[in-house]
Amino acid sequence: MxxxxxxxxxxxxxxxxxxxxxxxxFPPPEATDTADTTTQETTQQTGQQGTDTAGDVAVAPGSADPGTDTGSATAAATEEAPAEDEAPRVRIDTPELLGSISLRGGRIDQLALKDYRETLDPDSDIVTLLSPVGSENPYYALFGWAPGSGLSRDEVPGANTLWELEGDGTLTPDSPIVLTWDNGAGLTFRREMSVDDKYMFTVTQSVENTGDDTRSLAPYGILARHGTPPDLKNFFILHEGGIRIVDGELTEIDYDDFEPASNHETLAVEEAAWTGFTDHYWMTTLIPEQRAGTKISTFRDGRRDIYQTTARHPTVTLAAGETATSATRVFAGAKEWATIREYQNEQDVPKFLDSIDWGWFFFLTxxxxxxxxxxxxxxxxxxxxxxxxxxxxxxxxxxxxxxxxxxxxxxxxxxxxxxxxxxxxxxxxxxxxxxxxxxxxxxxxxxxxxxxxxxxxxxxxxxxxxxxxxxxxxxxxxxxxxxxxxxxxxxxxxxxxxxxxxxxxxxxxxxxxxxxxxxxxxxxxxxxxxxxxxxxxxxxxxxxxxxxxxxxxxxxxxxxxxxxxxxxxxxxxxxxxxxxxxxxxxxxxxxxxxxxxxxxxxxxxxxxxxxxxxxxxxxx
Incomplete structure (x- = not known):
């Protein structure tokens, strides 16, 4: 030869x-039958009130005492939503998004993508991204404060705190909303939520110490997903699961590789980070303020089958009359190359384009x-x-x-x-x-x-x-x-x-x-x-x-x-x-x-x- x-x-x-x-x-996945409309879709398209039925929610960080690993699930208490609680909702309506925010916890837990449908049929359902506890596949973002010394969990807002809406209205790119909660013990909490015309939310949490004693506490954001996605491809060419950038280093975590809640790593951020979940075409991420001392943790609570990633800001200490503010951005939407590139280049989200799985041949792809x-x-x-x-x-x-x-x-x-x-x-x-x-x-x-x-x-x-x-x-x-x-x-x-x-x-x-x-x-x-x-x-x-x-x-x-x-x-x-x-x-x-x-x-x-x-x- x-x-x-x-x-x-x-x-x-x-x-x-x-x-x-x-x-x-690894054959290409078969097309899924999306003819049936989920009960959640109706709620998302109308913006009507939803129902938080009984069920576990994500694990919130525990003590915010200095030196304590507040991302550890062992230091956290389980919070459960009350049975048959019909919490009020605030409608979300933007050029790209449709959904609502539950005042129970101030959760962003109903979200659909207006420009994307499940199938080629123009009458098929729009794509559902986030769903509340009590739905078939709960997936949501929530925020709160971890208590420091001298504070109990009931004295800080968490997953089940019932917030009050200042005024009336709908969350749009032109009209942010403000939620308030007073703990009755000298701390007043405010949460301003805004959204741009694409997929980026900004959640600004503030607390004012109106009492006489010094208080310490730490703001956090959580993304939680109950079970694996129903349309998980399980195709090796595509990463689906956890994804994060911490100080320039990309980490992709398959659902099978999530660390257990009882023994997981908490990463200290020195410069900048973001963390979240990525699907084939959609993604939800937390982008905390770029400050040293932020901690990132990703784990799975096996008992309740909840996958969770958390971004906790450093602990703040408030003397009487002082106020502290912390902001976290939430990307929840489609992985559009031009949109993600703009967030990376114009809004300083580090290596955000790496959220698209370019693979080993990234220098070519x-x-x-x-x-x-x-x-x-x-x-x-x-x-x-x-x-x-x-x-x-x-x-x-x-x-x-x-x-x-x-x-x-x-x-x-x-x-x-x-x-x-x-x-x-x-x-x-x-x-x-x-x-x-x-x-x-x-x-x-x-x-x-x-x-x-x-x-x-x-x-x-x-x-x-x-x-x-x-x-x-x-x-x-x-x-x-x-x-x-x-x-x-x-x-x-x-x-x-x-x-x-x-x-x-x-x-x-x-x-x-x-x-x-x-x-x-x-x-x-x-x-x-x-x-x-x-x-x-x-x-x-x-x-x-x-x-x-x-x-x-x-x-x-x-x-x-x-x-x-x-x-x-x-x-x-x-x-x-x-x-x-x-x-x-x-x-x-x-x-x-x-x-x-x-x-x-x-x-x-x-x-x-x-x-x-x-x-x-x-x-x-």
């Missing part, structure tokens, strides 16, 4: 094995998506933006591709000589190798040069797959006709002749969907097959068989991948074919593509030995 074919086989087989294992062990986002803004269609991105990538790789295709053209011209060497060498593999190397040296051909562009395509392919899978901008992004979601597989199917026959296509992820592929996967197979006709044919029959089957294996294997990825691969193959054809012609070699296609359908002789038999019998 010559060096070029060895390298080409190795590169192709490597990519094949990686993608095959990826596909078999970040610039690839930045260019893709720019192209989409210029063109107005993500599908055409992917094709334009492919053109740019191919242009950048053209110098390497040029050398590769020139080498392939020379290899094509040497094909007859290589066949003669093979016939003369017979079964002597060493002689075959030596004569092949001598031919390459004489003709100044580097058989390995054709392998480099293929090797470079592997990380680019995986990076683009990562971009298409994890970024929100590809979700429900249409291209043309039947391709209405570039993040989902091609919905067309050979099973119903791509919509011509009067029955539905197989469900995505089913065996029939894998067999009866759509139009895009078929285009992928054909484009790979055509491109293959320009490459030198391997001299070994086994290699020939492998290469002959490879386009069709990839066609079925990638059939259930995201349409955007298949579109990229088709565009890449088509541009590669055009580049290679033109470059080979510029070197004096005229590829007979159609002749190669015709010959591929002709009946092949069984073997070289069989071809010699008629000569032998004719000589008698």
């Amino acid at each position: 010559d060096d070029q074919n060895k390298n080409l086989i190795l590169a192709t087989a490597l990519s094949f094995v990686v993608i095959l294992l990826w596909f078999v062990l 970040k610039p690839i998506f930045a260019v893709l986002h720019w192209l989409n803004a210029m063109i107005g269609n993500m599908g055409w933006a992917i094709i334009a991105l492919t053109l740019i990538i191919k242009a950048l790789l053209l110098p390497l591709a040029y050398k590769s295709y020139v080498s392939m053209a020379k290899m094509k011209e040497l094909q007859p000589q290589m066949e003669k060497i093979k016939e003369s060498a017979g079964d002597d593999r060493q002689k075959l190798q030596q004569e092949m190397m001598a031919l390459y040296k004489k003709e100044k051909v580097n058989p390995a040069s054709g392998c480099l562009p293929i090797l470079l395509q592997i990380p680019i392919f995986f990076s683009l797959y990562k971009v298409i899978f994890v970024t929100l901008e590809l979700r429900h992004a249409p291209w043309i006709g039947w391709i209405r979601d570039l993040s989902a597989p091609d919905p067309s199917s050979l099973y119903n002749l791509w919509g011509l026959l009067p029955w539905a296509a197989p469900e995505p992820g089913s065996i029939l969907a894998l067999i009866f592929i759509g139009i895009l996967p078929l285009g992928l197979g054909v484009s790979m097959w055509l491109q293959q006709k320009l490459n030198p044919a391997p001299t070994d029959p086994t290699q020939q068989m492998i290469f002959a089957w490879m386009p069709w294996v990839f066609m079925f294997m990638l059939g259930s991948f995201a349409s955007g990825l298949v579109l990229y691969w088709i565009a890449n193959n088509t541009i590669t074919f055009a580049q290679q054809y033109l470059i080979m012609r510029s070197q004096g070699y005229k590829p007979d593509v159609f002749g190669n296609i015709k010959s591929s359908f002709k009946k092949k002789p069984k073997a070289s030995e069989d071809a010699k038999k008629p000569k032998k019998s004719g000589g008698k």
Whole structure:
């Protein structure tokens, strides 16, 4: 086997094995049925009062005495919501958000995203992000103060404190709200809550000591999630779970890896931090004021199955007549690249773009998506933006591709000589190798040069797959006709002749969907097959068989991948074919593509030995 074919086989087989294992062990998730409307959706869309039924809420930090680890669950008391308590609610209504705040604890616990729906159906439910205790999947943000020396838990506001609303109104970008609570023992608490026109809340907590004694206490914010998300993907390419930045260091925590409440780490912040939960497309994070002494903790209360992350500000000591104020921002919304980038650059949220899971190839995925986002803004269609991105990538790789295709053209011209060497060498593999190397040296051909562009395509392919899978901008992004979601597989199917026959296509992820592929996967197979006709044919029959089957294996294997990825691969193959054809012609070699296609359908002789038999019998 010559060096070029060895390298080409190795590169192709490597990519094949990686993608095959990826596909078999971690198949893309099946579409979930979101036809049923949750009872919570009605409350979120109307902004009416909700009900906090009996049930456990998140663990609040305990003592705020200096030197005490107030993030420890062992020092915290369990707070439970009273049974059948209908606490008043304050409506939230912004250009992007709809929901309400419960005056029981001042919790942000009802929130939905106006611009995003569960499915492509325009009448489907808008996406629910936060839900109150008593709902099917409680997920909420709450705030309070941890008591210091001389204060009991009942003398500071917590998860179940019933706040009073100053005035009437709705929380909008133009109208913040103020909640008040007097503990009756010399401390008056205020909580101002505001929201911008996107997804960022600001919760400013203040306390005034109207008594005669000195008091110490510490403000905190909590994000709590009861159980794992119902739509958890469990796909290794995507991180879902806890996420935090503490002094520039990113930590991602899978739900299976949350530390127990009885034994977890509390991190002291020296400069800046944020902490929260990330889903596939949505995220909720606490962003405390950037001050030294803030403490971050993330853990799971196994008894109640509550995942929790806490940001506690340093303890403040108030003499009589003094007031202390502390602010925490809460991001609760969609992981839109442009929005998160603006919060990072304009509002000083450190490394906020790292909340998007860029993966190991972040040095490729970040610039690839930045260019893709720019192209989409210029063109107005993500599908055409992917094709334009492919053109740019191919242009950048053209110098390497040029050398590769020139080498392939020379290899094509040497094909007859290589066949003669093979016939003369017979079964002597060493002689075959030596004569092949001598031919390459004489003709100044580097058989390995054709392998480099293929090797470079592997990380680019995986990076683009990562971009298409994890970024929100590809979700429900249409291209043309039947391709209405570039993040989902091609919905067309050979099973119903791509919509011509009067029955539905197989469900995505089913065996029939894998067999009866759509139009895009078929285009992928054909484009790979055509491109293959320009490459030198391997001299070994086994290699020939492998290469002959490879386009069709990839066609079925990638059939259930995201349409955007298949579109990229088709565009890449088509541009590669055009580049290679033109470059080979510029070197004096005229590829007979159609002749190669015709010959591929002709009946092949069984073997070289069989071809010699008629000569032998004719000589008698």
